Amino acid sequence: MVGMKKRYWRCFVCNDIHSGIAPPELCPTCKVLNAYVEISAAEARQILGLCDDTTLTPGEFRSAIERFAAANEFQVNPDRERVDLLLKGIFENEGRYGLKFCPCRVRTKNWDEDLRIVCPCHFTIHETYKGIKDGECWCGLFVRRT
């Protein structure tokens, strides 16, 4: 996948937007087959701009990552104090820089590199998690479920 340029696709039925190297066969929202047509990045921005642009609250984000983790082999760290501190940083970073950057790493200002530190990041391939019994993501927001 590295080096493959992602493009934008729009469901002609429900206007779902997909970003990827190819469109999904089945629209996950309206369940129509072969519904995606390629569009430009500018069109994607316009369509997404028509949506409600309010951001998640920290509580909503916490619920979202708990649902995300529930389907995986990891969980949100049970240390609530630690999670609260991390969420504070994540939301301050989003307010300042527009994305939920990890509070335990720093932007390089290279867009592709910086996307890799948006929470949740792809931590399952990192040396702090992969193959480690009590592994965790770099910041410790996610820990392997024991």
Next chain:
Amino acid sequence: MADLLMFHGRECPHCHRMMPLVEKLENETGVRFEKREVWHDEANQDLMRSHQDVFKAKCGGQLRVPAFLNPGTKDALCGEVEYEKLKDWALKQS
């Protein structure tokens, strides 16, 4: 004694845990770290980025905090580490 840098984040739990160890080391050995908070200070981010080749080599290819640097020798230490490891690294720089 070399001038050492510590890059840290205000909302980084690893940095919170390392800070007392750094202060203990300073008190015990006289080593001094110039502490640079990165997420609330663009200049400190820029400074860390200016050493990104050194840090990426030591920190899994990324700019992770906490991170310690000897700007003179370009030697770096990354992450939450045991006190003795930090001490060994810091004394090696002098």
